[in-house]
Ligand code: FES
């Protein structure tokens with residue numbers, strides 16, 4: 001569906017059922033989350049060889065681990081013998097290898113099958129062939145990104161290109177040197193809403209004056225309803241009396257060393273489709289990773305990253321973290337209040353986008369074209 005203009009200022013949203021229909025969600029899993037680059041884990045969470053995390057990507061469980069050489073590998077989290085889920089935990093460290101809890105097939109950190117009971121009686125078994133099935137990985141911005149597609153799309157075009165398109169120039173993000181920041185706080189939000197509602201919410205600021213009193217205090221231009229994302233390269237300026245990006249406008253933490261003076265006292269927001277939001281402020285970077293679990297359920301993991309010296313110092317981050325934690329709760333609460341209405345007959349044709357939200361129609365067209373090009377259920 002291409003967005004049709006129903007009046008000069010109003011554009012329809014997606015129809016309501018696209019936010020609740022399990023067939024559409026399955027098509028999104030297949031055509032979007034399982035085919036695009038997906039930001040899976042913070043590299044620093046894999047602290048040493050044998051450290052691993054498991055994450056849900058589309059319909060698949062993915063096992064990501066650090067090898068003896070310090071590199072990162074990703075596999076389908078499935079034993080090649082009879083298909084048991086190899087690692088049941090979300091995170092852990094194994095000493096030497098991954099051993100299947102069913103019949104004890106054992107895989108090294110490169111995924112190779114290295115042992116199995118009675119394997120000497122099966123000399124012809126190909127240990128590479130029956131190793132764990134590899135998934136493409138990239139490390140970027142301090143995160144491990146995975147792609148389940150047989151032929152992954154260009155990371156440069158899809159991920160780095162999205163940042164460039166938003167900021168106008170990659171140098172604008174390089175100064176934050178995100179890969180070398182340290183995790184100050186992580187909060188996981190369990191959101192009973194469709195992932196698209198969360199993206200749409202992040203893309204617009206029409207709601208800011210209504211639900212984000214603390215944020216509009218710090219960024220007064222947000223009260224006008226125009227999101228910073230609306231203009232290429234634009235960063236929203238802090239209010240005159242605001243000292244830092246904190247819940248009460250008090251002083252923030254140590255400024256990130258490499259940023260330009262013109263980036264000081266400014267806030268930038270970037271959406272990297274399909275599941276990542278990045279916020280840049282002078283003293284920290286906030287990265288949201290979404291994990292769409294069901295049509296009406298999304299887990300959002302949010303990391304607050306600071307200079308290592310700030311985290312190491314043990315300084316109190318409460319006022320800093322609390323601003324966006326409140327923003328997140330306000331946003332997710334709004335999304336959760338939309339979700340039940342998506343199945344209502346009143347919303348069968350969807351709602352409308354006002355001019356300051358028109359850019360969301362581009363996202364809608366993108367989702368629709370991805371799932372309909374593959375012959376998946378049409379969006380209406
Ligand atoms: Fe894993 Fe049998 S299912 S060893």
Ligand code: FE
Nearest residue numbers: 201208212331
């Ligand atoms: Fe918001």
